[in-house]
Amino acid sequence: MSQSSPTVSEGNLTHSGFGDFRMTKQRKVVYDVLMDERDHPTASEVFLRAKGKMPGISLATVYNCLETMTHAGLIKQVNVDREASRYCPNLRPHAHFYCSECRQIFDIDLRLKADAVAAWALPEGSRIDHIDVAMKGVCPNCGAEGPKTSSHS
Amino acid sequence: MSQSSPTVSEGNLTHSGFGDFRMTKQRKVVYDVLMDERDHPTASEVFLRAKGKMPGISLATVYNCLETMTHAGLIKQVNVDREASRYCPNLRPHAHFYCSECRQIFDIDLRLKADAVAAWALPEGSRIDHIDVAMKGVCPNCGAEGPKTSSHS
DNA sequence: TTGAGATCAAGAATTATTCTAAATAAAAAT
DNA sequence: ATTTTTATTTAGAATAATTCTTGATCTCAA
Incomplete structure (x- = not known):
């Protein structure tokens, strides 16, 4: 619904596996949520907290952001058994x-x-x-x- | 749909977490499937193979058997990321x-x-x-x- | 043999996640 | 500064694995 997006390419801030990674407003919000409370929240929990910072954000976007950032190596996905995935920014x-x-x-x-x-x-x-x-x-x-x-x- | 069921209690064949564990016909079939081909099949794969030995068996029963036997300590559930659980009899x-x-x-x-x-x-x-x-x-x-x-x- | 409790079967329900399509935003090109 | 292209967001539909529900069937023990 809106972007800022300084492009972060290979060898810059992160070792992204893709060509480039844009830190959009939504991605920043999701990332900040993970940094604010480092308690390994699930996607839904991240979504709830993200809405506090950006009411219009959608669950699909949270999922997108989490996947993108995981692939980019900014965060990690944590799986315990078959419960909902959790996410953490501890690299x-x-x-x-x-x-x-x-x-x-x-x-x-x-x-x-x-x-x-x-x-x-x-x-x-x-x-x-x-x-x-x-x-x-x-x-x-x-x-x-x-x-x-x-x-x- | 039919059972045989020699009761296996604490300290017998297995360290069941429950009061008792009955090796029913269905559970035997599921267990044998896991022993026959030790390739960590998913529940659906177990189901398909089990139908070869017992055409009437249901998917729900396969799930039940796998869970019961996992809790009983007869088999192990293997999770890789969020893919379907796999099962193995390697204790x-x-x-x-x-x-x-x-x-x-x-x-x-x-x-x-x-x-x-x-x-x-x-x-x-x-x-x-x-x-x-x-x-x-x-x-x-x-x-x-x-x-x-x-x-x- | 009869009752109680366990197990099974079939299908409905659940839940986390992914997909789809259309709208929007930013980046690149003109 | 427009236009074009490409990436991203959104909302809701779709998916897939698993769990739940209900009634039937079976086994055990009395």
């Missing part, structure tokens, strides 16, 4: 810890060495583009007293 | 490697030490119930020549 390598009680997602700083990856029994000659580490459990706020055991899927 | 701790070309899923034997987990900056006092490690890339069959670099989400 550092990190895993996610999902509390199954309060349903909050915590960013966990993570340093998986390439060695570790190599140690796993990957098919010889595989190329790994992306690693996703997600943990589920109960956060201390929700009073997890139990053992810190871990099981792998 | 050993393992990660998943998803080839974005052939869309196949490979089981990767994995041994994440509790140490490693502890080393991550988890909120003090968290309880971890489950760790999910998913990798995306290109498998050797699909001719991945590139570097074995890795990025973390």
Whole structure:
């Protein structure tokens, strides 16, 4: 419904996978929503908050923005099981810890060495583009007293 | 539509989270489908194969069986992004490697030490119930020549 | 055998997401 | 400064995986 759009090309602010990425008004709003409260909101939650800043914005646009910015590498999409995707602007390598009680997602700083990856029994000659580490459990706020055991899927 | 059902209670064949788990005809068929071809089929794929063994089985039942058996710990649900869930009967701790070309899923034997987990900056006092490690890339069959670099989400 | 509870089947309902088409806005070209 | 082109936004329809609902069927245990 309206744009400003300074073009951001390869090697500029972000490593966009596309030819160019325009930071339109709507995209800025969506991005700001993610930066304001870093609690991994879903698309619908982003939509509600975005309407506070820009009442006319549509859900479809929020979805568009989130997808575009994800592909551009400005934000990250976080999936836990088959629940609605969540989004975060944390670009550092990190895993996610999902509390199954309060349903909050915590960013966990993570340093998986390439060695570790190599140690796993990957098919010889595989190329790994992306690693996703997600943990589920109960956060201390929700009073997890139990053992810190871990099981792998 | 028909059952046989030897009851399997706590501490028997499986560590069911429920009071008991009955291996009905339908559940056996679904389980056998997963054992026959260990290629991480989706619910619809399981349904198609199950119909080969039991023409009258319904999709809803396949979903029910998959959920029940997942909760019972007989099989595992595998999620890649927001695509349809896939299922596998591999109970050993393992990660998943998803080839974005052939869309196949490979089981990767994995041994994440509790140490490693502890080393991550988890909120003090968290309880971890489950760790999910998913990798995306290109498998050797699909001719991945590139570097074995890795990025973390 | 009879009741209670579990399971199944078929289809409706739900929900997150994607698609479509038309309108609008910005960028590039004239 | 217009015009042309292209990208973006919007609203609503469409999709797809999954869940829910209801009634029938089955199994277990008394």
